[in-house]
Amino acid sequence: MNIPAELRYTKEHEWIKLEGNVATIGITDYAQGELGDIVFVELPNVGDKLEQMQAFGTIEAVKAVSDIYSPLSGKVTEVNSALDDEPMIINSDPYATGWMIKLELTNVSELEQMLTADGYKELIG
Amino acid sequence: MQEGLLIYDKSVSGRRGYTLPDTESGETELLDMIPDQFRRNEDAELPEITEPETMRHFVALSVKNHHIEKGFYPLGSCTMKYNPKRNDAAASLKGFECHHPLAPCSSSKGLLELMYGLMSDLGEISGFDQVSLQPVAGAQGEFAGLLIMQAYHRERGDSRTKIIIPDSAHGTNPASVSSVGYTTVQIKSNEQGIIAPESVAEVMDETVAGMMLTNPNTLGIFETHCKEIAEIVHFHGGLMYMDGANLNANMGIFRPGDVGFDMMHFNLHKTMSTPHGGGGPGGGAIGVIRELGKYLPYPVLEKDDKSELFFNYDRPHSIGRLHSFFGNFANMVRAFAYIRTLGGKGVRRVSENAVLNANYLKELLKDSFDLPYAGHCMHEFVLSGNRQKKKGVRTFDMAKRMLDFGIHPPTVYFPLIVQEAMMIEPTETETKETLDKFIETMRTIAKEVEESPEMVTGAPHNTIVKRLDEVGAVRNLDVCLRS
Numbered sequence: 001m002n003i004p005a006e007l008r009y010t011k012e013h014e015w016i017k018l019e020g021n022v023a024t025i026g027i028t029d030y031a032q033g034e035l036g037d038i039v040f041v042e043l044p045n046v047g048d049k050l051e052q053m054q055a056f057g058t059i060e061a062v063k064a065v066s067d068i069y070s071p072l073s074g075k076v077t078e079v080n081s082a083l084d085d086e087p088m089i090i091n092s093d094p095y096a097t098g099w100m101i102k103l104e105l106t107n108v109s110e111l112e113q114m115l116t117a118d119g120y121k122e123l124i125g
Numbered sequence: 126m127q128e129g130l131l132i133y134d135k136s137v138s139g140r141r142g143y144t145l146p147d148t149e150s151g152e153t154e155l156l157d158m159i160p161d162q163f164r165r166n167e168d169a170e171l172p173e174i175t176e177p178e179t180m181r182h183f184v185a186l187s188v189k190n191h192h193i194e195k196g197f198y199p200l201g202s203c204t205m206k207y208n209p210k211r212n213d214a215a216a217s218l219k220g221f222e223c224h225h226p227l228a229p230c231s232s233s234k235g236l237l238e239l240m241y242g243l244m245s246d247l248g249e250i251s252g253f254d255q256v257s258l259q260p261v262a263g264a265q266g267e268f269a270g271l272l273i274m275q276a277y278h279r280e281r282g283d284s285r286t287k288i289i290i291p292d293s294a295h296g297t298n299p300a301s302v303s304s305v306g307y308t309t310v311q312i313k314s315n316e317q318g319i320i321a322p323e324s325v326a327e328v329m330d331e332t333v334a335g336m337m338l339t340n341p342n343t344l345g346i347f348e349t350h351c352k353e354i355a356e357i358v359h360f361h362g363g364l365m366y367m368d369g370a371n372l373n374a375n376m377g378i379f380r381p382g383d384v385g386f387d388m389m390h391f392n393l394h395k396t397m398s399t400p401h402g403g404g405g406p407g408g409g410a411i412g413v414i415r416e417l418g419k420y421l422p423y424p425v426l427e428k429d430d431k432s433e434l435f436f437n438y439d440r441p442h443s444i445g446r447l448h449s450f451f452g453n454f455a456n457m458v459r460a461f462a463y464i465r466t467l468g469g470k471g472v473r474r475v476s477e478n479a480v481l482n483a484n485y486l487k488e489l490l491k492d493s494f495d496l497p498y499a500g501h502c503m504h505e506f507v508l509s510g511n512r513q514k515k516k517g518v519r520t521f522d523m524a525k526r527m528l529d530f531g532i533h534p535p536t537v538y539f540p541l542i543v544q545e546a547m548m549i550e551p552t553e554t555e556t557k558e559t560l561d562k563f564i565e566t567m568r569t570i571a572k573e574v575e576e577s578p579e580m581v582t583g584a585p586h587n588t589i590v591k592r593l594d595e596v597g598a599v600r601n602l603d604v605c606l607r608s
Contacts, residue, residue, distance in 0.1 A: 040600070062599065088596065
């Protein structure tokens with residue numbers, strides 16, 4: 001299982017990469033494996049303000065449709081529009097080209113609540 | 126589309142499957158009798174093919190397909206039981222088949238008697254006072270029920286907004302909730318796989334319009350606290366809806382109307398043996414307690430003071446009309462024939478045998494697969510493929526492997542609260558030999574996962590088509606005959 005050490009994680013199987021006060025968010029390798037082939041991703045609009053744990057989009061796999069929750073509060077500055085045409089990038093490259101949104105954080109300290117790579121590894125056993 | 130698969134590909138210009146006597150007047154003259162605005166601009170594109178070739182074409186297709194008349198079909202929550210042919214024969218009687226839906230009640234008496242009889246039988250089976258046969262699908266029954274809930278609260282000047290739904294519910298429940306403008310409050314099942322009254326009490330208040338509960342639930346487990354749950358919901362002024370998808374476990378044994386449910390839908394196409402799959406036609410009749418009867422969809426079949434049946438359109442409190450005419454009539458004929466063929470005791474035996482068959486399979490499969498919720502099940506049960514997943518084989522792969530043995534896979538990956546779920550519903554119509562063959566197949570597959578997993582991950586091997594591009598089917602859906 002691929003769990004990059006430099007990222008932070010959530011119990012809902014998202015990863016967070018912080019650069020300055022901008023967080024890039026996606027779903028983990030484990031999550032994409034559980035979901036199976038992803039056929040559609042619905043993302044928020046640039047400029048949308050998200051509260052921590054607010055649903056910001058949906059991810060539709062062959063098996064089921066799931067909500068995606070924002071692990072942190074902030075303003076959406078960028079969304080990965082490549083996923084509109086090729087959502088399966090998330091399956092093949094969840095931690096890099098399969099990113100979903102970038103958030104300008106309003107409360108950077110929320111990051112401390114996120115799991116470390118070791119913590120996440122323990123969670124998924 | 127593969128070449129040669131369509132009947133159009135077999136068409137040869139001028140070939141016919143019929144002969145007609147010569148017309149005394151010419152064909153052109155006949156056409157002249159049809160005014161221009163009613164004539165096609167070009168010929169209809171119909172296949173030209175002989176009768177035997179037509180028969181071969183469709184028989185060949187039916188052989189390629191999997192269906193209940195060809196093999197075991199334990200698709201959980203769908204109740205794919207065998208549909209006795211006498212029900213089809215009844216629905217094909219000329220008096221039913223050729224009757225026009227706009228014919229007056231005075232010349233439709235037999236049909237109305239049948240509908241009335243079915244309404245009364247469904248009322249007897251469920252314990253509800255009034256029944257509407259109009260909804261044509263389970264989800265439409267849910268929609269109707271929720272509209273009734275809404276009408277009930279509105280009349281009281283009560284603007285409630287929420288519906289409680291367990292996490293094991295069918296996906297149609299929250300979808301129907303959303304369709305009528307309510308929002309869903311989801312509650313968790315406990316370790317036994319059922320809803321504890323405390324979890325309902327925690328979220329139930331004066332903003333909740335009601336609760337939807339499936340009993341037995343989608344884990345195949347009986348919700349033993351349903352009466353207590355209904356009391357909690359009623360105490361706060363809410364109504365109880367029962368999703369009747371799993372009625373096949375209850376008939377003649379448990380009547381939802383007796384324990385505090387206020388309404389339910391029936392899936393005539395599941396429980397009452399009407400052929401289904403492929404999207405219809407369905408029968409989603411609903412039953413309600415007397416107090417809610419005035420909200421039922423109109424027209425309502427009633428008896429006048431001379432005991433003559435008529436359709437009453439004067440229903441000021443009705444939620445309105447849900448379907449053209451009176452619902453899917455042919456389904457009603459089949460359901461009525463089914464119930465009356467079996468009789469009260471027979472209907473109870475259906476449920477007893479459905480439960481017995483499911484428990485038999487569960488007991489003999491629980492050593493080969495994980496069984497997350499042990500104990501007695503009702504008409505279906507849910508296994509988990511987690512043990513096999515550790516060997517790199519998913520439930521999806523095992524489902525494909527079953528096809529090689531001529532078995533339709535069970536429902537997979539549902540309910541969502543069980544990982545790698547396989548939801549198995551054998552139904553009452555299968556013999557012990559068929560059940561034993563299924564057990565043997567499942568054990569063989571479990572063994573293959575241990576010894577030669579590639580047999581399973583590479584399946585199916587013996588089917589006409591191999592693994593399909595499921596992503597392509599969702600993303601690039603093309604239902605046109607020709608591009």
